[in-house]
Amino acid sequence: xxxxxxxxxxxxxxxxxxxxxxxxxxxxxxxxxxxxxxxxxxxxxxxxxxxxxxxxxxxxxxxxxxxxxxxxxxxxxxxxxxxxxxxxxxxxxxxxxxxxxxxxxxxxxxxxxxxxxxxxxxxxxxxxxxxxxxxxxxxxxxxxxxxxxxxxxxxxxxxxxxxxxxx
Amino acid sequence: xxxxxxxxxxxxxxxxxxxxxxxxxxxxxxxxxxxxxxxxxxxxxxxxxxxxxxxxxxxxxxxxxxxxxxxxxxxxxxxxxxxxxxxxxxxxxxxxxxxxxxxxxxxxxxxxxxxxxxxxxxxxxxxxxxxxxxxxxxxxxxxxxxxxxxxxxxxxxxxxxxxxxxxxxxxxxxxxxxxxxxxxxxxxxxxxxxxxxxxxxxxxxxxxxxxxxxxxxxxxxxxxxxxxxxxxxxxxxxxxxxxxxxxxxxxxxxxxxxxxxxxxxxxxxxxxxxxxxxxxxxxxxxxxxxxxxxxxxxxxxxxxxxxxxxxxxxxxxxxxxxxxxxxxxxxxxxxxxxxxxxxxxxxxxxxxxxxxxxxxxxxxxxxxxxxxxxxxxxxxxxxxxxxxxxxx
Numbered sequence: 001x002x003x004x005x006x007x008x009x010x011x012x013x014x015x016x017x018x019x020x021x022x023x024x025x026x027x028x029x030x031x032x033x034x035x036x037x038x039x040x041x042x043x044x045x046x047x048x049x050x051x052x053x054x055x056x057x058x059x060x061x062x063x064x065x066x067x068x069x070x071x072x073x074x075x076x077x078x079x080x081x082x083x084x085x086x087x088x089x090x091x092x093x094x095x096x097x098x099x100x101x102x103x104x105x106x107x108x109x110x111x112x113x114x115x116x117x118x119x120x121x122x123x124x125x126x127x128x129x130x131x132x133x134x135x136x137x138x139x140x141x142x143x144x145x146x147x148x149x150x151x152x153x154x155x156x157x158x159x160x161x162x163x164x165x166x167x
Numbered sequence: 168x169x170x171x172x173x174x175x176x177x178x179x180x181x182x183x184x185x186x187x188x189x190x191x192x193x194x195x196x197x198x199x200x201x202x203x204x205x206x207x208x209x210x211x212x213x214x215x216x217x218x219x220x221x222x223x224x225x226x227x228x229x230x231x232x233x234x235x236x237x238x239x240x241x242x243x244x245x246x247x248x249x250x251x252x253x254x255x256x257x258x259x260x261x262x263x264x265x266x267x268x269x270x271x272x273x274x275x276x277x278x279x280x281x282x283x284x285x286x287x288x289x290x291x292x293x294x295x296x297x298x299x300x301x302x303x304x305x306x307x308x309x310x311x312x313x314x315x316x317x318x319x320x321x322x323x324x325x326x327x328x329x330x331x332x333x334x335x336x337x338x339x340x341x342x343x344x345x346x347x348x349x350x351x352x353x354x355x356x357x358x359x360x361x362x363x364x365x366x367x368x369x370x371x372x373x374x375x376x377x378x379x380x381x382x383x384x385x386x387x388x389x390x391x392x393x394x395x396x397x398x399x400x401x402x403x404x405x406x407x408x409x410x411x412x413x414x415x416x417x418x419x420x421x422x423x424x425x426x427x428x429x430x431x432x433x434x435x436x437x438x439x440x441x442x443x444x445x446x447x448x449x450x451x452x453x454x455x456x457x458x459x460x461x462x463x464x465x466x467x468x469x470x471x472x473x474x475x476x477x478x479x480x481x482x483x484x485x486x487x488x489x490x491x492x493x494x495x496x497x498x499x500x501x502x503x504x505x506x507x508x509x510x511x512x513x514x515x516x517x518x519x520x521x522x523x524x525x526x527x528x529x530x531x532x533x534x535x536x537x538x539x540x541x542x543x544x545x546x547x548x549x550x551x552x553x554x555x556x557x558x559x
Contacts, residue, residue, distance in 0.1 A: 024308050027282070030537075031314060038536040124336050125533055128315045131334045135311045138332075 028136040035129040047071040176260040179211035180272030182229040182240035212242035260541040283541040284534040287313040290446040314534035322467030341523035347457035350428030362434035368399040373440030379487035431457025439463040456515035460508040478511040
């Protein structure tokens, strides 16, 4: 009788622990998704602004072409090419901003201000997303999670490679 | 920034009726957000319900435990947990902002109890947080629920990455920079004067370091005067001062915010010789905003606040000889003093609430992507979901 009780107790505890781990992992996956959605949204907004800048008058045709293609590439990139495409866009934008030739009028200055604000947000969004990804990766390495396949078919999240300095 | 009005829940781990940096920060933040049109509820332990502002909800009487070189008045336990759950359940919040969720407090309890967009702010910066180190594995599942983490300084961020293996965005504590910007120079405090503000009886505030430096300073600047402001009984401290130097000291007691602004623009130097346990150093931000030339110990929080020495002079912590040297140098070189205070005042604008609150709010927005409100964890648990399905 006693052993049955003990076994039942252990079984119950194990089940509780597994359900706890599963909830925890589920939450982490959710965090990865939402932080990615946030970052994705910001990046989309950035490419929209880049296109607006590319189509404005104060920019020379060559830079405009460069910026337009970078923005479209960033927008249409597949997931695995996304970070390199975004980095190319960062590079193009940086060239443009540091280029002393811009004599923007007020409307264009507003665009550039928007871009600066957005860039600051993107840096933070990347940090938040990276943190979510690395926490998830760490938890998914846990023995119980691998053995009992608690992650199900959810793909292992990968860190979004993005160079802060490029901005 | 604030186009959508939110319901924001903020949890303060420390007793609302004891003065402290975290409490002040939360008070200012809550009031700023309320002025911007949001509805804010702050959950905090308190001894006396009568004096609480309307937006504070009492979580119960705090207990005192020694923590981080001082006595922390915090609260936890089953009754507190029930209150926290109640507050979350009835609050209908869009977002929760938990302060110092890594210490056993109602912030941690809230982190356990809630599900949804949560932001945590980490204030403490300590080299050896043994407590956290020991309970780290237990904390991890709770801390990782936070959608975004904020550290108030580079030092606090270091502490977090070392002990909890997680990164944070650095957003400084806020001050109302304008309140300090227009202090009126008072003759009684100007000249070869040194200012100190703080609870001087606490050893970690470092008044003793300044006391030890004074014999050397007075040899080079015989007319130097030290003004000490802040709550406490000066008698015990006065006893330890060399009788020949005693008249160089003046204890002002507690001073008001307006007086503080005047004080900062009058004294030749503002000295912060703190020996540690400081997470941010809001007083330094206020001193800079008030246009004081700041001399501070090189503890991590101060070092990062003063930009490694760009916005104020640093000296090796607890080294009173070096402190004396730095003070004498600056007292003699008024040009350098003016230059430092000018740079400092400019730098202080980044601590203004208009900047800081906007940064915090943009973190809220990022955490809230997905649009789910705050729920109690228990509502989401699988067996509860199963049970409620059976009911139908």
